[in-house]
Amino acid sequence: MTLAYRDLSISFGERQVVALDELRVESGEILGLVGESGSGKSMTATAALGLAPRLGARVSGSIALDGEELLTLSPAQWAQVRGRRIAMIFQNPSSAFNPVMKVGDVFARTLKLHGETSKDAARERSAASLHEVLLPAGVLDRYPHQLSGGQIQRVAIALALALDVQVLLADEATSALDVTVQAEILTLLSRLKDRGIAILLITHDLGVVAEVADRVAVMQRGCVVETGETASVLGQPSHAYTRSLIDAVPRLGAGGPR
Numbered sequence: 106m107t108l109a110y111r112d113l114s115i116s117f118g119e120r121q122v123v124a125l126d127e128l129r130v131e132s133g134e135i136l137g138l139v140g141e142s143g144s145g146k147s148m149t150a151t152a153a154l155g156l157a158p159r160l161g162a163r164v165s166g167s168i169a170l171d172g173e174e175l176l177t178l179s180p181a182q183w184a185q186v187r188g189r190r191i192a193m194i195f196q197n198p199s200s201a202f203n204p205v206m207k208v209g210d211v212f213a214r215t216l217k218l219h220g221e222t223s224k225d226a227a228r229e230r231s232a233a234s235l236h237e238v239l240l241p242a243g244v245l246d247r248y249p250h251q252l253s254g255g256q257i258q259r260v261a262i263a264l265a266l267a268l269d270v271q272v273l274l275a276d277e278a279t280s281a282l283d284v285t286v287q288a289e290i291l292t293l294l295s296r297l298k299d300r301g302i303a304i305l306l307i308t309h310d311l312g313v314v315a316e317v318a319d320r321v322a323v324m325q326r327g328c329v330v331e332t333g334e335t336a337s338v339l340g341q342p343s344h345a346y347t348r349s350l351i352d353a354v355p356r357l358g359a360g361g362p363r
Contacts, residue, residue, distance in 0.1 A: 106132040106171050106271040106303055108153060108191070113166035115148050115157055115327075123148050123327040125166070130272065135294065135304040137318030137335065139311060139350065145327035146307045150274040153191055153305075155183040170272065189219045192265040196277035198257045202249040208260055209245030212267060219268060234267040235260070238293055255286035262293055273297060276307045291317050311354055315339055323347045 108130045115123035123145040130136045138146050151157050155175065157164050168175045170190060178186065195201055202211055212231035213224060232242035238259040249257055258278060265273055275294065279287040295317055298304055306318055314321050314335060321339065322332040323346065331344040342348045 106301070107169075108272045108303055108305070109167075109169045110149070110153075111167040111169070113149070113152065113168065114164070115145070115152055116163045117161060121327060122162075123152070125149060125327070125329060128322055128329055128332075130303045130305050132271070132303050133298055133301045134319040135298050135306050135317050137314035137321040138305060138307045138324060139309065139314055139321060140324035141309065141350075144324045146324055147276050149324075150193060150276055150305060150307055153272070153274060154187050154193060156187075185219075188215065188270075189268050190270060191272040191274065192268060192270040193274040193276060194258065194261040194265065194278045196281050198261040198278075199249050199252075199254070201261065202257070204249055207246055207248055208252075212245065212264060215264060216267060230267050231263070234263040237266055237296075238263045253286075255282055255289065258282065258286075258290055259293065262290075262297070266297075270302065272303045272305070274305045274307070277309070278306075279313060280308065280310065287313075311339065311351065323350065 110125050110128040113123060113125040114121060128149070138149065140146055148157060148162070151160070152164055153168050153175065155178065164176060166176070170186065175186065209228060209231060213227045216227040216230065228245065231245055235242060235244055240256065240259050240263065244252065244256070244260065252260065279290050282290060291313065294304055294306070306314070308314060318335045320333060321335045322329045323338065323344065324330070325346045331338060331342065331347045338347060339351065342351060
């Protein structure tokens, strides 16, 4: 399964925010998309869900899922792709959940939307997905606000697992978590990769990329300026912007008083 961007342009009026020649995320890999805030990373992911036009953006070019062009899909066709084949998790996952709905109701409603009509089967499937992310089935009977940030992020990942997604877009999915919980979420993402899911990991944290990404693409002002194997790009960057990002990473003991 491949998510492939080609000649992608995203604009708001006369202002072009993304000008992407080519970017591919393959099945069973994590591609880290890095760059400073405002470089177009999140908008690139949003376009793969068909949501950029809802924000007022004009989108042209190609985004293909395993060869199927997405940008020409009808609203009904998008509904079968969004969430079912491509899912997204966010920096603040609690904002994606209805605060007055229990977690189990969210799972049941989502699974019903995508074809699961049996309530018992939906709950069984939901519990199995929670088990995969090391959460008890009892979480289904709790409200989002009763869960910690790490737990609700696990719930978001479990929902993607329940839907058997092919591509997962993770937009700063670990940046709001403490170091220990962040490591747990990264371990989960690596396990999803091993299941054959293609993962686009959007982050400003080069340490996260170095830990889990197979490849990395560096984005500046809407363009990918460098891409390649993670060890190669971070160890021997060829573009000045990549070098500036690496130089900006704080180093223990650097810059302190002497």
